[in-house]
Amino acid sequence: MKVDIRNENGGAVAAITGEIDHHSARTARSELDRYIINTQPRTLAIDMGGITFMDSSGIGLIMGRSKLMKECGGRLEVRNAQPYIKRVLKLAGVERIVKIT
Amino acid sequence: MDTVNSIKFTMPSLSVNESAARAVVSSFIIQCDPTVEELSDIRTAVSEAVTNAVVHAYRGTVGNIELTVKLLKDREIYIKVRDRGCGIADVEKAMEPLFTTAPEEERSGLGFSVMSSFMDKLKVNSAAGKGTVVTMRKRLAAHGD
Numbered sequence: 001m002k003v004d005i006r007n008e009n010g011g012a013v014a015a016i017t018g019e020i021d022h023h024s025a026r027t028a029r030s031e032l033d034r035y036i037i038n039t040q041p042r043t044l045a046i047d048m049g050g051i052t053f054m055d056s057s058g059i060g061l062i063m064g065r066s067k068l069m070k071e072c073g074g075r076l077e078v079r080n081a082q083p084y085i086k087r088v089l090k091l092a093g094v095e096r097i098v099k100i101t
Numbered sequence: 102m103d104t105v106n107s108i109k110f111t112m113p114s115l116s117v118n119e120s121a122a123r124a125v126v127s128s129f130i131i132q133c134d135p136t137v138e139e140l141s142d143i144r145t146a147v148s149e150a151v152t153n154a155v156v157h158a159y160r161g162t163v164g165n166i167e168l169t170v171k172l173l174k175d176r177e178i179y180i181k182v183r184d185r186g187c188g189i190a191d192v193e194k195a196m197e198p199l200f201t202t203a204p205e206e207e208r209s210g211l212g213f214s215v216m217s218s219f220m221d222k223l224k225v226n227s228a229a230g231k232g233t234v235v236t237m238r239k240r241l242a243a244h245g246d
Contacts, residue, residue, distance in 0.1 A: 021123075022152040022208075023116035029207065053123070053141075055148040056215050060207030084141050091218060092199075092211055 003031045011043035013079075017050030025057040032065050040072045049080030058085070059092045066098050077101070102179070106132070107171040114159040114166050114184070122151045122168055129170050130178055135241050142219035143178060143239060149212040150182040150235045156203055158186025158233060176241040180220075185232035192225050 001018035014032060018024065036044065046062065048054075066076040077099040081089065089100060108129050112118045123144045130143060147168070154166045164186055171179040189195045196217075201210035217223045220237040227233040 019120060021116075021119045021148055022156060023119050025207070053144065053148075055145050055152065056209045056211040057152070057207075059209040059211060063209070064207045084138070088145070088215065091214055092209055 001027060003028050005031075005035050007041075008045075010041075011045065012039065012041040013045045013047055015047040015050060017052075019053040020051060020058040020061060021053070021055050022057045025061045028061055029064065032061075033068060036065065036068050036072055036074075040074065042074050043077065044069055044074060045077050045079050047079045048082070048085055051082070051085060054085050054088055056088065056091070058088060059094060062089065062094055062098060063092070102171070103174040104179075105172045105174060107169065109167065109169045111165050111167050113163050114155045114186075115163065116152075116155050118166070119148055119151050119155065122166075123148050125168070126170055126180070130172070133172060133176055133178070133241055134244065139239070139241050143180070146216045146219045146237055146239075147180060147182070149215045150180070150237070153212050153235070154182060154184040154186065154233070156208060158184040158188075160187065160203075162186075173238075176243060178239050178241065180237045182235045183232065188229040188231050189225070189227040189233055190229045192227050196225065 001024035004015045006013050016028060062078060069076040079101055081100055086100060126147045127140060127144055151166060167183040169181040173179055194200060196213040198214045199210040201208040216237055220239045222238040224236045
């Protein structure tokens with residue numbers, strides 16, 4: 001699993017590639033939290049187009065980052081979620097809290 | 102249980118083995134030519150069951166997780182994940198959506214909900230101090246469906 005973060009139109013995009021499970025989510029969580037705390041972007045879009053697997057660990061990853069972004073005065077969104085990933089996220093009602101496209 | 106083929110393996114409860122478990126299950130059931138969605142559902146359910154054993158059953162320690170996968174007649178997949186860890190005191194409570202005992206690890210409490218949603222049948226047997234056995238079944242669509 002790999003996280004690439006870039007600036008885009010005043011916000012940030014974090015492209016995650018590979019598999020998100022309990023093991024790999026820790027790395028993503030650590031990298032994203034460090035970026036959010038140090039940079040405090042207005043928006044952070046998690047680009048999930050390169051994710052090849054995700055279990056419910058991804059729900060915790062998204063919800064946790066959404067909470068941190070709000071605490072820092074920003075907003076999180078999810079981009080390029082494949083139908084399979086949307087299905088997992090919808091089990092937790094993530095779409096009611098985070099914009100998912 | 103009319104078993105056509107089966108595989109059983111044991112792994113230590115290291116989080117890195119969550120992906121190994123998925124890989125083994127995928128390799129085994131590919132002989133049934135599942136759809137991409139069926140394969141994805143089964144991999145996800147297995148990942149949840151194994152993660153539960155890693156995170157909850159052997160919290161702070163390492164023990165063995167036994168994973169059994171069977172191909173039954175009529176294209177039914179049977180999966181059993183067994184640990185001999187701390188067990189679940191209240192299985193009914195543990196299966197409630199959003200219930201978790203590991204919020205500090207950002208566990209969503211949806212592991213059993215995912216297993217239940219992505220598989221046809223889910224059964225959890227557990228005894229405090231003795232361990233937990235999770236069994237799941239999913240019938241694959243017949244070829245040509």
